[in-house]
Amino acid sequence: MIEIRNLTKTFRSSTEGIEYVEALKNVSITINDGDIFGIIGMSGAGKSTLVRCINMLERPTDGTVLIDGVDLKKLSEKELRAARKNVTMIFQGFNLLMQRTCLKNITFPLELIGTPKAEARRRAMELLELVGLPDKAGAYPAQLSGGQQQRIAIARALATDPKILLCDEATSALDPATTSSILQLIKEINEKTGITVVVITHQMSVVEDICNRVAILDGGVVAEQGDVREVFSHPSSAAGRRLVYPESADNESPIIGGSNQKFLRIVFEGAASANAPLIADMAIDVGVRANIAAASTKQIGDHAYASLVLGVDSYSDLEKALEYLNSKPDVSAKEVHIND
Amino acid sequence: MIDSLFNGASWADAWRIIESEFLLATWETIYVTILSTAFAIIIGLPLGVLLVAGEKNGVLPLPAGLMKALNVIVNILRSVPFLILMILVFPLTRLVVGTVVGTPASIVPLVIAAFPFIARLVEGSLREVNPNTIEMAQSLGASPMQIIIRVMIPESVPSLISNGTIAITTILGYSAMSGIIGGGGLGKIAINYGYYRYKYVVMFAAVILLVVLVQVFQSLGTKMAIRSDKRLKH
Ligand SMILES: Nc1ncnc2c1ncn2[C@@H]1O[C@H](COP(=O)(O)OP(=O)(O)OP(=O)(O)O)[C@@H](O)[C@H]1O
Ligand SMILES: [Mg+2]
Numbered sequence: 313m314i315e316i317r318n319l320t321k322t323f324r325s326s327t328e329g330i331e332y333v334e335a336l337k338n339v340s341i342t343i344n345d346g347d348i349f350g351i352i353g354m355s356g357a358g359k360s361t362l363v364r365c366i367n368m369l370e371r372p373t374d375g376t377v378l379i380d381g382v383d384l385k386k387l388s389e390k391e392l393r394a395a396r397k398n399v400t401m402i403f404q405g406f407n408l409l410m411q412r413t414c415l416k417n418i419t420f421p422l423e424l425i426g427t428p429k430a431e432a433r434r435r436a437m438e439l440l441e442l443v444g445l446p447d448k449a450g451a452y453p454a455q456l457s458g459g460q461q462q463r464i465a466i467a468r469a470l471a472t473d474p475k476i477l478l479c480d481e482a483t484s485a486l487d488p489a490t491t492s493s494i495l496q497l498i499k500e501i502n503e504k505t506g507i508t509v510v511v512i513t514h515q516m517s518v519v520e521d522i523c524n525r526v527a528i529l530d531g532g533v534v535a536e537q538g539d540v541r542e543v544f545s546h547p548s549s550a551a552g553r554r555l556v557y558p559e560s561a562d563n564e565s566p567i568i569g570g571s572n573q574k575f576l577r578i579v580f581e582g583a584a585s586a587n588a589p590l591i592a593d594m595a596i597d598v599g600v601r602a603n604i605a606a607a608s609t610k611q612i613g614d615h616a617y618a619s620l621v622l623g624v625d626s627y628s629d630l631e632k633a634l635e636y637l638n639s640k641p642d643v644s645a646k647e648v649h650i651n652d
Numbered sequence: 653m654i655d656s657l658f659n660g661a662s663w664a665d666a667w668r669i670i671e672s673e674f675l676l677a678t679w680e681t682i683y684v685t686i687l688s689t690a691f692a693i694i695i696g697l698p699l700g701v702l703l704v705a706g707e708k709n710g711v712l713p714l715p716a717g718l719m720k721a722l723n724v725i726v727n728i729l730r731s732v733p734f735l736i737l738m739i740l741v742f743p744l745t746r747l748v749v750g751t752v753v754g755t756p757a758s759i760v761p762l763v764i765a766a767f768p769f770i771a772r773l774v775e776g777s778l779r780e781v782n783p784n785t786i787e788m789a790q791s792l793g794a795s796p797m798q799i800i801i802r803v804m805i806p807e808s809v810p811s812l813i814s815n816g817t818i819a820i821t822t823i824l825g826y827s828a829m830s831g832i833i834g835g836g837g838l839g840k841i842a843i844n845y846g847y848y849r850y851k852y853v854v855m856f857a858a859v860i861l862l863v864v865l866v867q868v869f870q871s872l873g874t875k876m877a878i879r880s881d882k883r884l885k886h
Contacts, residue, residue: 367791396793407788410883411807421792423802452882
């Protein structure tokens with residue numbers, strides 16, 4: 313379990329006029345064993361800083377990171393190096409040793425802990441098999457495609473049998489097809505070994521594809537966190553809505569409707585409600601007339617979501633509408649504030 | 653000077669000297685160059701590593717004062733002209749070799765002149781290593797020494813070989829210069845026969861041989877650097 317508590321990281325700024333950059337402010341996140349935990353946010357939100365604080369590549373200014381109850385900040389350099397065998401990392405740029413063969417790249421972390429050569433080699437061959445590149449043992453990284461290089465990097469990260477795998481934008485340099493094959497591999501490894509995975513990304517689709525839980529980071533602050541389905545179907549923060557509904561009406565005034573209208577978002581989950589004339593029924597059943605302010609559909613995991621933003625004329629209409637809609641199967645509705 | 657090149661007698665004379673002395677002189681030049689380079693690497697390589705690793709953001713930060721001192725020493729040694737340096741290190745040469753003239757004696761000033769140069773070349777090579785690669789090693793729990801020995805140096809081998817070639821060809825040039833104050837080899841022949849005794853054909857022959865040696869070292873080095881580089885798809 314990774315417990316991040318009140319983590320703050322302040323950098324001395326190199327920009328003139330600004331003395332400090334607060335990359336992380338009071339961040340608290342709990343990541344459970346076996347989670348594939350997504351940390352998503354815009355560029356500069358502090359994602360890389362956060363993940364680098366987990367293995368202490370970056371020393372937090374304040375706050376603690378507990379891994380299975382151990383405060384990494386209190387460890388000596390030597391103990392910290394030992395702890396890092398359990399918390400390994402893959403990177404956007406793969407960071408393979410270019411002068412070593414793939415096999416030798418995978419045995420690298422084993423060399424560091426003095427594993428006997430033959431045993432290291434055997435383990436590396438196993439891992440090459442696991443990542444689907446058993447024939448690349450003798451090849452050099454330059455002879456591999458980006459996706460293959462990331463597979464080697466994954467194998468290397470797994471060599472010491474870590475409990476936690478940190479992925480900082482691990483698929484950002486790859487095309488969509490390769491991205492999804494790498495994500496599938498990570499998911500498979502998670503299912504097979506129970507390894508905890510922390511996935512840093514700025515892409516919604518990555519979180520949707522493999523994560524069970526997510527935290528949205530915005531300007532160094534956790535805007536919201538929770539179950540991926542919950543957060544993505546009902547983002548409660550402005551940052552969350554910007555990510556989940558990038559082109560929705562939340563960020564602009566609705567097409568129809570006055571400025572004193574109330575708004576609610578309906579999310580249809582699955583097919584049960586898709587064929588019902590829901591808005592017409594609502595007008596007939598409870599007498600609430602609504603206008604459509606925005607609409608979008610989205611695939612999250614293996615579920616299809618449709619989302620509508622409706623405008624109604626009064627607070628009492630809003631309450632009636634929420635009650636009515638939430639009573640329908642596979643439909644959920646919440647009030648949204650357009651301008652927050 | 654040019655006249656002598658068209659004079660049959662001077663050619664015949666030159667040929668006698670070339671026949672009797674060039675083989676030994678060439679050998680002396682080669683072994684002085686190689687030995688000096690080897691000793692200079694033994695000192696310069698670790699020093700170059702320290703110059704990179706010891707920095708504030710390096711993998712093995714050293715006290716700022718020490719780093720400053722190392723840099724100043726390297727800069728001073730690099731800026732003293734080689735001829736002056738040879739004279740300045742006479743006491744050291746006498747201490748180590750027992751004499752200040754002769755071929756073995758010229759190795760001492762060559763090493764003193766070359767190791768700071770090599771340290772700077774090594775520094776340049778190691779700085780080319782991608783910082784992300786070093787961070788990767790840190791994330792896997794590598795110690796500073798492990799990073800230096802298993803990442804920084806092996807990853808910069810092609811660049812180290814290229815720079816080593818620059819070093820050996822430069823030291824070859826210096827070794828010829830050491831002929832002026834008693835060093836042996838082709839440099840001594842060029843100076844003794846060409847400068848003191850006006851036998852320009854001999855001098856040109858010695859110079860041509862030096863050029864050929866530089867060419868040989870350079871093309872061997874370039875080939876090795878390319879062959880060793882696994883970033884190239886070959
Ligand atoms: N070493 C540093 N020195 C100064 N400022 C830094 C340093 N590292 C990060 N920052 C600042 O901290 C903030 C967060 O950076 P970080 O790299 O964590 O963002 P990110 O979410 O990973 O962005 P991206 O998606 O672009 O990778 C930025 O404002 C950045 O400029
Ligand atoms: Mg980043």
